[in-house]
Each structure stands twice: as C-alpha cells, then as structure tokens.
Amino acid sequence: MAQNFEVSFNSPQCGWMSVGFRNNENEFHSTTAHTPFSNALQEILKVLSAFLESKNERDESRVEWSRNPEAFDLFFRQNMGIVHFQVVQYPTVEDKDEEGEIVFSHNGNLKEFCRKFEETFTQLYEDRETDEFEMNWKQPFPFEDFERFRKSLSSTAA
Secondary structure: OOOOEEEEEOOOEOOEEEEEEEEOOOEEEEEEEOOOOOOHHHHHHHHHHHHHHOOOOEEEEEEEEEOOOOEEEEEEEEEOOEEEEEEEEEOOHHHHHOOOEEEEEEEEEHHHHHHHHHHHHHHHHHOOOOOOHHHHHOOOOOHHHHHHHHHHHHHOOO
C-alpha cells in the first residue's frame, strides 16, 4: 500500500513556525524557531534539489532545526529514487552528541515526497506578504533555493 505523506509549515509568528509531518502510520507536529539554525528552510530546499539532480544511487543529508530548548535533526536518505526521512528529537542543542529519539519516519518515492514539500513551500511563498514572512520569520524567504528546487522537480522524470 502506498503511503500518504503530508508536510505542513504554517505561517511564521514572532520567529516561530508550526511544522508537521504525517503519513499513514504516524504524525509529528511541533514548533520550530528561526534560531540557532537559521538556514533550515534553505537547507531543506537544497537537500531536496540535490537529491533530484543527483546521479548517485545513494545520497544522505541532515538538516538541523530547533524548538529552543529542544533540537531536531531531519535526516534525508535517498536510495535509487526511494527516500527515507526521519525526524530525530534531542532534549537540547547541547545534547545533539547523544542519541536522540526518532519521533517521525517516512519511506516513499522521492519525487512524490518532494512534491509534498513543494506544495508547502508554495503556500508559504504565496502567503509571504499577507503573513509578513520576513518580519515574522526574522529572515527573508529563500527565493533562490525555492526556484532551484521547483526547477529540479519539474525537470525530473516521473
């Protein structure tokens, strides 16, 4: 049975953003802070673009994010067009050297996985002025990385 997968990044407020991941088996919702890992949105887009553009059979990457004091690692692994995604939570940023708790995982087709992220980033992009994205996220929307990601996704064979 194919796994449904959903991604939600809600409008930022005062440097915080609600994020969520959901599939047929589990669900994870949290808030994240724009610091100390201020490039998390850009990094997610860069990782997904790189996976779509890669000629390698296997790739993996990690994106760090925080809820202050809790910290998260988003692990992205790709093997021949199948993505394995995990969210690992740590009590604090300082505890990231220790073993964290896997709070969400998903396996699925890479392109379908990326489409779900595209839907979420497109919504953030379309609402950026209404939501005063830059003021509320305390940094600019990652336009260049978003455009590269969209181009990579559209040029990838189905």
